[in-house]
Amino acid sequence: MADDLGELHEDFRRTCRAFTDQRVRPVVAEAERAGRPPERLWKELGDAGLLGLLTPEEFGGSGGTDGEDDAEAGRSLAVAVLAEELSRACGGIAVSALVSAYMAAPHLVRHGTPAQRERWVGPLAAGEAIAAIAVTEPGAGSDVAGITTRARRTDTGWLLDGRKMYITNAGLADVLVVGAKTDPEGGHRGITTFVVPAGTPGLSMGAPLAKMGWHSSDTREVVLDGVELGEDAVLGVEGRGFHQIMSAFQLERVALAAMGLGHAAEALDTVTEYVRGREVAGEPLTARQTIRHRLAAMEIELEAARVLTYRAADRLDRGHPEADRSVAVAKYFAAKAAAWIVDEAVQLFGGAGYLEETPIARHHRDVRILRIGGGTDEIQLEILGKRLVP
Numbered sequence: 001m002a003d004d005l006g007e008l009h010e011d012f013r014r015t016c017r018a019f020t021d022q023r024v025r026p027v028v029a030e031a032e033r034a035g036r037p038p039e040r041l042w043k044e045l046g047d048a049g050l051l052g053l054l055t056p057e058e059f060g061g062s063g064g065t066d067g068e069d070d071a072e073a074g075r076s077l078a079v080a081v082l083a084e085e086l087s088r089a090c091g092g093i094a095v096s097a098l099v100s101a102y103m104a105a106p107h108l109v110r111h112g113t114p115a116q117r118e119r120w121v122g123p124l125a126a127g128e129a130i131a132a133i134a135v136t137e138p139g140a141g142s143d144v145a146g147i148t149t150r151a152r153r154t155d156t157g158w159l160l161d162g163r164k165m166y167i168t169n170a171g172l173a174d175v176l177v178v179g180a181k182t183d184p185e186g187g188h189r190g191i192t193t194f195v196v197p198a199g200t201p202g203l204s205m206g207a208p209l210a211k212m213g214w215h216s217s218d219t220r221e222v223v224l225d226g227v228e229l230g231e232d233a234v235l236g237v238e239g240r241g242f243h244q245i246m247s248a249f250q251l252e253r254v255a256l257a258a259m260g261l262g263h264a265a266e267a268l269d270t271v272t273e274y275v276r277g278r279e280v281a282g283e284p285l286t287a288r289q290t291i292r293h294r295l296a297a298m299e300i301e302l303e304a305a306r307v308l309t310y311r312a313a314d315r316l317d318r319g320h321p322e323a324d325r326s327v328a329v330a331k332y333f334a335a336k337a338a339a340w341i342v343d344e345a346v347q348l349f350g351g352a353g354y355l356e357e358t359p360i361a362r363h364h365r366d367v368r369i370l371r372i373g374g375g376t377d378e379i380q381l382e383i384l385g386k387r388l389v390p
């Protein structure tokens with residue numbers, strides 16, 4: 001699998017790029033100020049079919065009919081292309097859309113009861129509802145099995161208590177997918193996921209967290225204080241939540257790796273244009289071999305990241321036995337390469353790269369989280385390294 005996509009995905013890239021140029025770029029400044037994407041953008045994303053790539057056709061998406069093989073359609077690869085293109089314009093807007101449609105909604109698509117799917121899946125694909133996925137806690141991020149949010153059985157259903165941290169879309173979400181311990185002694189086998197609609201008594205959100213980057217995304221603490229849910233709130237199988245979360249992580253990591261490609265590609269394109277036009281001591285910067293070589297090195301890193309990311313997406317679509325390994329390799333490499341490329345671009349912009357008026361400063365802030373979110377660099381290394389445990 002090279003970085004050359006087939007016709008289907010190249011067509012889709014053109015669609016995503018046109019949407020990004022026409023609908024996303026014009027609203028970036030507004031979204032960064034507001035701390036969230038403008039409301040109308042959700043509907044526009046939905047109408048363009050960009051939130052329903054995994055949603056079955058019966059719910060208005062383009063994700064085929066249930067049970068259809070993903071291999072031919074290349075759905076994870078399409079999500080990667082979308083993540084890349086949206087991130088060329090704005091990481092914060094990109095992650096808001098990706099979390100709702102491709103990190104939270106897939107739990108409902110894959111594991112939802114008919115009633116849960118009927119209620120949420122169509123509106124999420126249409127951009128008429130927004131979802132969040134709440135797993136991380138103040139005391140447990142990388143160690144998902146260590147979450148302590150508790151779900152206790154009651155006569156009528158479940159009672160949830162606990163705190164979730166760093167939850168993207170928390171202040172915008174109509175529905176949250178929440179991971180909780182149904183069996184605190186059961187380790188990772190004691191986790192179950194629940195569907196929690198916004199407005200459920202006992203559910204509250206903290207103030208927006210002030211972040212280094214992703215300023216257009218809404219990130220908050222979520223408090224569950226005696227949240228009463230019915231029997232029908234269980235999402236998937238009781239005790240299988242850890243497995244469901246880990247399996248959804250694969251696409252999440254591909255999307256985050258692909259976001260890195262978008263930041264890096266945008267940085268490389270804009271800085272190349274800049275150094276071509278920038279005259280220093282009477283000649284353009286590109287007259288200097290050292291500058292040309294730096295751009296070439298950035299291009300090589302980007303291409304390697306892209307090949308690894310597309311290969312991981314393709315393997316995920318094909319159910320390849322080494323898909324998880326490829327995803328870890330891609331997430332680790334692409335997030336680091338992207339952070340390096342964007343940093344190099346800032347350097348080549350000189351003083352202009354440090355000014356807020358150049359978008360490169362925003363890309364520099366936004367790209368850094370990709371080495372942390374959805375499984376840190378160290379966790380990707382651990383996924384590969386644990387095979388070596390004697």
Ligand SMILES: Cc1cc2nc3c(=O)[nH]c(=O)nc-3n(C[C@H](O)[C@H](O)[C@H](O)COP(=O)(O)OP(=O)(O)OC[C@H]3O[C@@H](n4cnc5c(N)ncnc54)[C@H](O)[C@@H]3O)c2cc1C
Pocket residue numbers: 099133134135136139140141142143165166167168169211214219369372373374375376377378379382
């Ligand atoms: C802006 C933002 C948005 C987010 N959105 C969401 C969201 O929507 N939903 C959600 O559930 N979570 C979300 N997260 C949480 C994110 O996934 C976690 O922050 C991430 O997984 C790391 O967990 P942690 O912060 O608890 O760090 P820790 O797990 O405490 O890690 C601290 C350091 O220790 C290292 N470390 C941890 N374990 C090991 C190990 N076994 N071996 C070696 N090193 C290790 C880590 O790599 C890291 O360097 C978000 C975070 C941010 C910052």
